[in-house]
Amino acid sequence: ENTSELRPTHPLALAPVVAPAASVDGFAKQFLQNLNFGQGVTLSASDVNDQYLALAYTVRDYLMARWLDDRATQKTQQAKTVCYLSAEYLLGRQLDNNLLAARLTDIATEALAQCGIDIDAVRAVEIEPGLGNGGLGRLAACFIDSLATMSVPTIGYGIRYEYGIFRQAFADGEQVEQPDAWLRMGSPWDFAHPEAAQTISFAGHTETYDDGGVERTRWVPEWNVLAVPYNMMVPGYHNGRVNTLRLWRAVATNAFDLHTFNSGDYVESVRAQTFAENISKVLYPEDSTPQGKELRLQQQYFFVAASIADFIDNVLPDDFDLDKLPERVIFQLNDTHPVIGVPELMRVLVDEKKLEWDAAWAITQKCFAYTCHTLLPEALEVWSVDLLGRLLPRHLEIIYRINDEFLLEVRERFGDDELLIRNMSIIGEHPYRSVRMAYLATVAGSKVNGVAELHSQLLRDNVLKDFATMWPDKFTNVTNGVTPRRFLRLANPELSALITEALGAGWTVDLERLRGLEALADDADFRERFAAVKASNKRRLGRVLEARGDAAPGDGHMLDVMIKRLHEYKRQTLKVLHIVSTYEGIVSGRLDVDDVQARTFLFGAKAAPGYGMAKRIIHLINAVGEVVSADPRVQGKLQVLYPANYNVTLAESIIPAADLSEQISLAGKEASGTGNMKLALNGALTIGTDDGANVEIRKLVGDDNFFLFGMSEPEVEALWAEGYRPADFYQRDERLRSAIDLIASGAFSAGDRTVFEPLVSNLLYEDRFMALADFSSYLDAQNRVDAAYADQDAWVRSAILNVARSGYFSSDRAMRDYLDRIWHATPVI
Ligand code: CBF
Numbered sequence: 001e002n003t004s005e006l007r008p009t010h011p012l013a014l015a016p017v018v019a020p021a022a023s024v025d026g027f028a029k030q031f032l033q034n035l036n037f038g039q040g041v042t043l044s045a046s047d048v049n050d051q052y053l054a055l056a057y058t059v060r061d062y063l064m065a066r067w068l069d070d071r072a073t074q075k076t077q078q079a080k081t082v083c084y085l086s087a088e089y090l091l092g093r094q095l096d097n098n099l100l101a102a103r104l105t106d107i108a109t110e111a112l113a114q115c116g117i118d119i120d121a122v123r124a125v126e127i128e129p130g131l132g133n134g135g136l137g138r139l140a141a142c143f144i145d146s147l148a149t150m151s152v153p154t155i156g157y158g159i160r161y162e163y164g165i166f167r168q169a170f171a172d173g174e175q176v177e178q179p180d181a182w183l184r185m186g187s188p189w190d191f192a193h194p195e196a197a198q199t200i201s202f203a204g205h206t207e208t209y210d211d212g213g214v215e216r217t218r219w220v221p222e223w224n225v226l227a228v229p230y231n232m233m234v235p236g237y238h239n240g241r242v243n244t245l246r247l248w249r250a251v252a253t254n255a256f257d258l259h260t261f262n263s264g265d266y267v268e269s270v271r272a273q274t275f276a277e278n279i280s281k282v283l284y285p286e287d288s289t290p291q292g293k294e295l296r297l298q299q300q301y302f303f304v305a306a307s308i309a310d311f312i313d314n315v316l317p318d319d320f321d322l323d324k325l326p327e328r329v330i331f332q333l334n335d336t337h338p339v340i341g342v343p344e345l346m347r348v349l350v351d352e353k354k355l356e357w358d359a360a361w362a363i364t365q366k367c368f369a370y371t372c373h374t375l376l377p378e379a380l381e382v383w384s385v386d387l388l389g390r391l392l393p394r395h396l397e398i399i400y401r402i403n404d405e406f407l408l409e410v411r412e413r414f415g416d417d418e419l420l421i422r423n424m425s426i427i428g429e430h431p432y433r434s435v436r437m438a439y440l441a442t443v444a445g446s447k448v449n450g451v452a453e454l455h456s457q458l459l460r461d462n463v464l465k466d467f468a469t470m471w472p473d474k475f476t477n478v479t480n481g482v483t484p485r486r487f488l489r490l491a492n493p494e495l496s497a498l499i500t501e502a503l504g505a506g507w508t509v510d511l512e513r514l515r516g517l518e519a520l521a522d523d524a525d526f527r528e529r530f531a532a533v534k535a536s537n538k539r540r541l542g543r544v545l546e547a548r549g550d551a552a553p554g555d556g557h558m559l560d561v562m563i564k565r566l567h568e569y570k571r572q573t574l575k576v577l578h579i580v581s582t583y584e585g586i587v588s589g590r591l592d593v594d595d596v597q598a599r600t601f602l603f604g605a606k607a608a609p610g611y612g613m614a615k616r617i618i619h620l621i622n623a624v625g626e627v628v629s630a631d632p633r634v635q636g637k638l639q640v641l642y643p644a645n646y647n648v649t650l651a652e653s654i655i656p657a658a659d660l661s662e663q664i665s666l667a668g669k670e671a672s673g674t675g676n677m678k679l680a681l682n683g684a685l686t687i688g689t690d691d692g693a694n695v696e697i698r699k700l701v702g703d704d705n706f707f708l709f710g711m712s713e714p715e716v717e718a719l720w721a722e723g724y725r726p727a728d729f730y731q732r733d734e735r736l737r738s739a740i741d742l743i744a745s746g747a748f749s750a751g752d753r754t755v756f757e758p759l760v761s762n763l764l765y766e767d768r769f770m771a772l773a774d775f776s777s778y779l780d781a782q783n784r785v786d787a788a789y790a791d792q793d794a795w796v797r798s799a800i801l802n803v804a805r806s807g808y809f810s811s812d813r814a815m816r817d818y819l820d821r822i823w824h825a826t827p828v829i
Pocket of ligand 1: 134135136139287288373374451480670671672673674692
């Protein structure tokens with residue numbers, strides 16, 4: 001950036017940065033230049049990775065002028081900035097998205113073709129940055145896409161993990177985790193700024209001192225690490241806006257100890273470096289359960305402290321009056337991972353900027369808002385006071401004071417109700433003294449939101465009930481959304497073209513326009529074309545799978561997909577029981593194979609490496625798949641596919657091809673889900689419980705176009721209250737008994753009954769997520785699915801209506817809701 005401190009005299013240095021010519025020739029020239037001068041190869045000597053990198057640099061060149069401009073004006077303009085604090089961004093591949101945003105797809109395709117290069121081959125080498133686990137991280141990626149598209153000044157802050165979510169492989173049907181070295185072939189989309197590094201401190205002690213007659217506290221830390229920012233472009237779709245995603249990498253303050261190195265102790269000489277750099281080494285591969293590891297708390301503080309300091313030091317003007325901070329920023333807490341930012345901002349304001357406590361607290365409360373993404377009690381993060389006090393002693397003191405003042409307020413409002421005080425305290429006492437991060441976020445946040453209507457209601461009624469009683473206005477809902485650019489426009493080009501032909505191109509930024517398709521659901525010609533697109537997407541998926549060495553979906557099969565993290569509450573086991581039951585029905589003669597609807601069951605799921613039960617379920621799916629897909633008695637009617645390493649890239653091929661979307665979590669457990677939205681938007685019909693955003697999907701698409709089954713959330717609660725005995729359900733339903741017995745018999749484990757015994761016993765005697773209780777209702781719904789699929793014309797009509805009525809689930813709408821209800825910020829055009 002040409003800063004005002006520089007005094008250039010050369011006219012070129014004064015000229016604005018301009019993008020290369022947006023023409024095929026202009027693009028080809030820039031591409032070749034990047035190949036020669038960026039990669040140091042000639043076209044004829046280049047390999048596909050050189051070509052990919054040169055192409056990425058070229059796209060960047062086109063976006064650069066706007067990016068520089070947008071970053072410069074962010075400093076001077078008075079607009080409020082959304083600082084999205086998220087430990088995860090599951091970005092997916094960048095190339096296609098950035099080409100699309102910059103309107104360069106056709107130009108680049110042609111320019112590369114003229115260089116003799118097939119752009120598809122170049123696309124295929126991109127390794128996606130898997131810096132997230134699942135829904136939460138992908139949501140963050142959708143949100144920053146929408147904010148850029150809506151021209152909202154935003155900085156996404158997070159961690160540049162050296163290794164993202166592990167690569168999943170299968171060995172004899174069992175999950176094996178391999179490191180995800182996503183940076184190994186280069187990283188063309190980010191820009192390191194070591195000169196803008198922040199020093200982040202840890203441990204040590206606090207002390208009071210006399211500051212000109214005022215007693216103050218300061219933190220005397222024990223060790224530091226550097227947080228080096230890496231900036232990524234976040235281009236808006238066709239609007240010229242380029243926002244920033246700033247990810248922090250941990251670097252040791254002292255590279256290594258030369259003295260120790262020279263003495264020959266090489267391991268010891270880099271110990272400090274290894275220790276510091278471990279902070280951003282690897283993403284915690286947990287979804288919906290926090291890992292109480294010290295390193296994780298280090299990660300959280302590391303990125304949040306760096307982000308707050310960066311915003312205050314580098315984004316705000318130098319003479320900024322911090323009392324006005326809430327007018328300039330909202331720090332959105334994406335779940336509890338960044339909540340340590342609350343005491344950090346207090347520390348900065350009180351200890352460093354020397355504001356009074358009350359003034360600092362008033363500012364802090366207006367600067368944060370908190371989104372909760374879970375309902376599982378075990379997923380609400382807590383940190384032991386011991387650990388937090390050791391790692392961040394000053395922050396613990398600040399948390400205690402926040403809590404003391406908060407509990408005084410509770411007493412003032414509700415009297416000395418000791419049980420209530422204990423329940424609401426930010427400090428929990430059992431099973432050990434700990435800081436309840438969700439409570440801290442709720443006390444500090446200007447707003448607290450859930451991510452679907454049901455979820456927000458359950459937060460208010462159960463998880464955060466006392467807080468909602470105290471501050472009813474603090475609580476709100478914003479139902480999640482997904483970006484239509486990646487998940488329809490890019491993932492499903494044929495359907496996109498069909499929609500554009502019917503409705504014009506505006507739907508890409510105004511997804512409610514899809515409503516216009518409703519009328520076309522009754523048009524036989526349109527239905528035929530819609531069905532042809534689905535069939536073509538299935539063939540495309542088949543090619544993608546075969547290229548990976550997997551099988552393609554069966555010809556003429558319904559494609560029944562369950563793609564999401566492997567977790568007991570999501571109930572992949574219930575899906576397996578359906579498959580086994582159908583298989584058992586055919587082999588036992590209970591079902592006539594000719595009457596069975598041919599289906600390909602497709603799973604995509606990773607299990608957290610330490611989650612034993614989830615890994616057993618993966619093993620079971622693969623074991624069942626192997627037997628069922630190969631049994632000649634089934635006559636190829638049932639096929640089970642489980643491609644390893646499900647990720648965003650694979651999702652982009654599966655979702656457009658899907659007929660049936662499995663959203664079968666136990667009611668009250670899935671906060672929202674977003675895969676459910678992506679699948680409906682691409683014309684899959686949902687079979688689902690009344691859980692998370694399924695409730696809203698069903699309401700919008702209509703009961704006739706959704707297969708509802710299972711207990712409602714109050715029914716689940718009632719069954720728990722009366723005493724749930726899964727074995728009773730096993731006894732009652734013969735289909736269930738036969739399916740479970742078949743698994744227990746060793747039919748899927750070469751006769752070895754011990755392999756799946758823990759899984760079977762868990763189902764029969766515990767079944768925390770009530771798969772057995774919902775089984776018969778699920779099977780009945782699956783029978784309705786079969787019947788509906790048999791009438792293809794009616795099915796396609798329903799599929800079109802699903803697309804037409806899914807406009808609400810655009811992340812653009814979600815962002816508008818956040819802007820109106822929570823952030824009170826506006827786009828800056
Ligand atoms: O809100 C986004 C998603 O977050 C989760 O993935 C999470 O990790 N807490 C939830 O499990 C999803 O329901 C939710 O859609």
